[in-house]
Amino acid sequence: MSNxxxxxESITVARPLHxxxxxxxxxxxxxxxxxxxxxxxxxTDGAAGVGSEYRIDMKAGFSxxxxxxxxxxxxxxxxxxxxxxxxxxxxxxxSSTPSGTTVRYIAQFTFPRAxxxxxxxxxxxxxxxxxxxxxxxxxxxxxxFEPPAPSRKLxxxxxxxxxxxxxxxxxxxxxxxxxxxxxxxxxxxxxxVITGATSGVGLAAAKELAxxxxxITLVARDRTKANAVCRELRAQTGNPHIRVExxxxxxxxxxxxxxxxxxxxxxxxxxxxxxxxxxxxxRQQTPEGFEKSFALLLLGPYIxxxxxxxxxxxxxxxxxxxxxxGGMYSQKIKVNDLQSARGTYSxxxxxxxxxxxxxxxxxxxxxxxSEDGIAVNAMxxxxxDTPGVENSLPAFYCVTRPFLRSPQEGAxxxxxxxxxxxxxxxxxxxxxxxxxxxxxxxRFTRETAEERNQLLHTLQELLVSTTPAKAKKxxxxxx
Ligand SMILES: NC(=O)c1ccc[n+]([C@@H]2O[C@H](COP(=O)([O-])OP(=O)(O)OC[C@H]3O[C@@H](n4cnc5c(N)ncnc54)[C@H](OP(=O)(O)O)[C@@H]3O)[C@@H](O)[C@H]2O)c1
Numbered sequence: 005m006s007n008x009x010x011x012x013e014s015i016t017v018a019r020p021l022h023x024x025x026x027x028x029x030x031x032x033x034x035x036x037x038x039x040x041x042x043x044x045x046x047x048t049d050g051a052a053g054v055g056s057e058y059r060i061d062m063k064a065g066f067s068x069x070x071x072x073x074x075x076x077x078x079x080x081x082x083x084x085x086x087x088x089x090x091x092x093x094x095x096x097x098x099s100s101t102p103s104g105t106t107v108r109y110i111a112q113f114t115f116p117r118a119x120x121x122x123x124x125x126x127x128x129x130x131x132x133x134x135x136x137x138x139x140x141x142x143x144x145x146x147x148x149f150e151p152p153a154p155s156r157k158l159x160x161x162x163x164x165x166x167x168x169x170x171x172x173x174x175x176x177x178x179x180x181x182x183x184x185x186x187x188x189x190x191x192x193x194x195x196x197v198i199t200g201a202t203s204g205v206g207l208a209a210a211k212e213l214a215x216x217x218x219x220i221t222l223v224a225r226d227r228t229k230a231n232a233v234c235r236e237l238r239a240q241t242g243n244p245h246i247r248v249e250x251x252x253x254x255x256x257x258x259x260x261x262x263x264x265x266x267x268x269x270x271x272x273x274x275x276x277x278x279x280x281x282x283x284x285x286x287r288q289q290t291p292e293g294f295e296k297s298f299a300l301l302l303l304g305p306y307i308x309x310x311x312x313x314x315x316x317x318x319x320x321x322x323x324x325x326x327x328x329x330g331g332m333y334s335q336k337i338k339v340n341d342l343q344s345a346r347g348t349y350s351x352x353x354x355x356x357x358x359x360x361x362x363x364x365x366x367x368x369x370x371x372x373x374s375e376d377g378i379a380v381n382a383m384x385x386x387x388x389d390t391p392g393v394e395n396s397l398p399a400f401y402c403v404t405r406p407f408l409r410s411p412q413e414g415a416x417x418x419x420x421x422x423x424x425x426x427x428x429x430x431x432x433x434x435x436x437x438x439x440x441x442x443x444x445x446x447r448f449t450r451e452t453a454e455e456r457n458q459l460l461h462t463l464q465e466l467l468v469s470t471t472p473a474k475a476k477k478x479x480x481x482x483x
Pocket of ligand 1: 199200201202203204205206223224225226229251252253254255279280281282300327328329330384385386387388389390391392393414
């Protein structure tokens with residue numbers, strides 16, 4: 005009596021072979037296309053290949069351990085599978101067809117006698133499992149999804165404050181995750197520029213995008229730390245196309261110099277992620293005389309993004325992702341006091357106002373840059389367990405720690421906005437866990453059209469006056 009069951013299923017999709025191979029061979033993404041899988045984890049460092057190992061947690065409550073034993077790029081991969089219930093050998097073969105790519109999945113399972121007998125009593129169970137897996141794979145590769153529309157339920161939860169705040173925790177992440185669609189976009193050769201990529205959610209986003217094969221420019225202020233991160237990311241992902249650009253994003257001279265270097269290099273930018281951030285207490289000024297929250301969280305991203313517009317416009321499906329915070333819901337932009345010079349200073353208020361300003365810019369750029377096909381969106385990472393939160397908000401960190409999400413979970417929406425095909429179809433919105441949220445929940449935070457124009461005017465003036473030639477002249481006049 006045989007204890008083995010063999011499955012042999014195929015699909016054909018209208019995508020080039022190398023794109024299909026890149027997506028499926030990164031096997032940890034199986035949770036996007038196999039409906040029986042809860043989560044895939046890559047256990048080994050480096051690019052997918054012989055020796056790569058994965059732990060696949062099944063929704064049924066057990067795990068599978070995959071080891072790649074044969075790997076031929078764009079052709080096939082053969083894996084040994086171990087678990088407490090069965091062992092298997094699975095082969096995935098890839099071939100080009102006139103209409104795209106055929107994926108053939110051949111698996112031989114060896115079950116204990118009792119399970120094999122059950123399969124004979126209920127024939128077809130394994131066939132159905134195989135078919136639904138391949139259907140999931142086809143759907144993922146077809147990549148034909150629409151961005152989620154705004155939801156009244158979410159907007160109401162935000163307005164009621166506490167239900168909205170609950171969504172910032174890891175529980176909110178887990179609840180939203182169930183509705184997500186696969187991201188099978190092909191990012192090899194796409195260029196991502198990420199500020200604040202040496203720590204927290206920026207680092208997690210850089211790792212994820214590097215895992216997709218994108219070319220990454222890590223913008224960082226500390227050379228030693230940045231080089232260490234760069235080496236680590238290369239080793240973890242096997243992606244050699246990761247490089248460092250140094251800039252203190254609160255110093256406009258650095259921001260202009262960074263923009264000038266990127267423009268001179270001329271490499272189109274597919275993804276610009278304005279993520280660098282910090283919260284400052286007490287009030288601090290940069291050597292250039294700007295209040296630090298304003299400089300780092302608003303003026304820096306404004307100047308960088310404005311100056312990089314030509315490189316964004318030259319990309320295939322360009323995206324700007326601005327990393328904001330739910331804190332902005334509590335503040336209106338103060339156009340006559342952008343640098344928090346009046347009244348009692350609060351770091352949290354200055355931070356929230358700067359984030360509010362970046363939300364306004366998100367909407368403005370979305371509208372004005374649509375002619376260049378640039379999608380500009382903003383996101384909130386939720387409350388993530390990062391060095392930034394631990395250092396700047398120790399009391400908050402202590403109380404909320406059990407509910408904080410991981411940096412990877414906080415970075416997910418950043419990556420989705422930058423990478424997914426459907427996110428390129430929407431612009432000017434605010435997102436948390438791949439879901440649209442209103443940009444205001446209280447009336448008192450809404451700015452008038454006049455205030456908006458004044459903000460844009462002030463920022464533009466500062467862009468001009470801080471460009472190196474003008475800044476030099478100004479310094480000479482002051483001297
Ligand atoms: N974590 C959360 O719960 C949360 C919630 C809402 C919003 N956010 C936003 O998420 C973003 C990342 O925060 P995080 O929590 O991941 O914090 P983090 O762990 O402290 O990371 C902040 C990153 O920004 C960089 N950075 C800070 N000041 C900089 C400067 N002057 N020039 C260049 N880079 C600078 C840091 O570089 P160094 O490594 O050199 O310090 C680091 O790479 C921020 O914009 C923050 O406002 C986070």
